[in-house]
Amino acid sequence: MNILIAGATGKTGARLTRQLDEAGHHPVAMVRESSDTSVLPHGVETRQADLTDLADDVCEGADVVVFAAGSGGDTSEEMTDKVDRDGAKALIDRAKAKGVSRFVMLSSIGAGDPDPESDLAHYLEAKHAADEHLKASGLDYVIVRPVALTEEDGQRDMTIGDGVDPEGKAHRGDVAAVLARAVDDDLLLNRVVELESR
Template sequence: MRILIAGATGLTGRTLTRKIQQSGRTPVALVRDSSDLSVLPDGVETRTADLTALPDDVAEGMDAVIFAAGSGGDTPESLTDAIDRDGAISLIEKAKKAGVQRFVMLSSVGADTPEKGLEGLRHYLKAKHDADAHLKTAGIDFTIVRPVSLTDEDGTGRIEVSSDHVSGDTISREDVAEVLERCVSVPEASGAVFELCKGDESISDAMGHINRAA
């Protein structure tokens, strides 16, 4: 299985790329000309493109796509829109055209109600909301993962998932990456939209009962 990863050189994306490689599948890192490729595992295939101007064939030959890119809440609103909304929507459409089997979106808790988010994050959450809404109706198999605040701690392998609201407020990037990697092929993840935090259940068990999107 060949998996295109947008945001592969980011803090979560580089861990995700490594986990996909270790699983025996083939990660393909979507990178820009200016990307620091030294953070990627040895031997990882790359595909050069910018999320703000994706070529039509960017997803050709891919079995799945994972969007793990994010501008965060500290970038100008125009860049947030260009990456988190327009870039994501463009990649969704190109993945659909290429016959990609599943599109996995790394979103954020609060994307359902961006107007209720912290003032500095509302525009970012609105961009995520719009991208998620497009994915739900795009006509491609999808999973939307909405973690709480990310930490750089070692993963525990134990999580909590909910189609409503989770009880915790942190989760490690490593555990998020593990969940994203599994979402490309777990049948229960098809059409699922769920929040994610650190919890008491093993990732394998939690992934087995993800509630489908309403």
């Protein structure tokens, strides 16, 4: 399948792009002009785009779109809104317009019911708005909500769904594996999936 990945050069997105490439899919890495594409597998197709200003045809030819982007932990609330909320919504709308069959969203634990007292309150509210927009879009979707991310690859030993410890850890390699599974596993279709690494 042709899978467009927003955030393909990020810490989770690069792992996802590799995993999809190794699984025989055709990942298309959505990159900005300033992106470091050296983290991508050799020969992977790239498509230049910016989540703050998306072209109408950005999802052209994609069977599945994965949103694995993020504005980063040190950015302003304004940039969080532009990327994590408005950028995600715009990509959902463009995916819908181009007849994409499934949209996979990398979200976060706590986005379902953001705690206004949390240090991450603004980020979680942005993710919540994007998740709700996806649910209402009519697209088939999978929303993946890991607990706090670590830089480890992990052993693919995870708790998925019920029983996740909100204070636990999720290794980026494990999260990428669940995102990769979500592109074509109908057991996850139209579900919100929480996960942590064991």
